[in-house]
Amino acid sequence: MKRDPRTILLTLWRCLKLQCPACGRASIVQRPFYVKKSCSACGVIFKREEGFFVGAIMANVVATEVFILLVYFASLLLTNFDEQITLTILFVIGVSFPVVFYHHSWSLWLGMDHLIEGLPREKR
Ligand SMILES: [Zn+2]
Incomplete structure (x- = not known):
């Protein structure tokens, strides 16, 4: 998926602030060293499958x-x-x-995934 530079910078800015890379309205962190399962504002899934966290570990x-x-x-x-x-x-x-760097590695991994293929949303 092709992204314009403004979208990439906005996503990186949200990652630095540990906010949802999709909407930027909620934090990705539930409590220290615990990333939320999904965004409380827009519903994109942060922890979507077994092994997804390996990318965050690699980033770290x-x-x-x-x-x-x-x-x-x-x-x-x-x-x-x-x-x-x-x-x-x-x-x-x-x-x-x-x-x-734990939370930011998760944030960067989610942001990269959001830019490349888009994070899936919860079914409500
Ligand atoms: Zn969101």
Whole structure:
């Protein structure tokens, strides 16, 4: 499905705010570390099938690896930390970043799915 750049930017903006990528009127988060089954405003399904969450995990792993690489390159270029200190910092990032990024990885995965094929709606 072809999308115009404005729709893509709007969807990404909703993802950053952890809102429904389809309508932007409700949060995707029920409580910390628990994504709603569907949107309370428009009814699109967030958790639609077994294994759908694997994409969100993949988004989280890729984002964590990219962030670790960026921090590593920045530390090589901008600091002269001891190698052990750098590895300790990278380890702490490797453990904490996926936890902090959990909701946004779900949000980005839902937004990408919404842009590519559209999220299905609940039958009411
Ligand atoms: Zn919605």
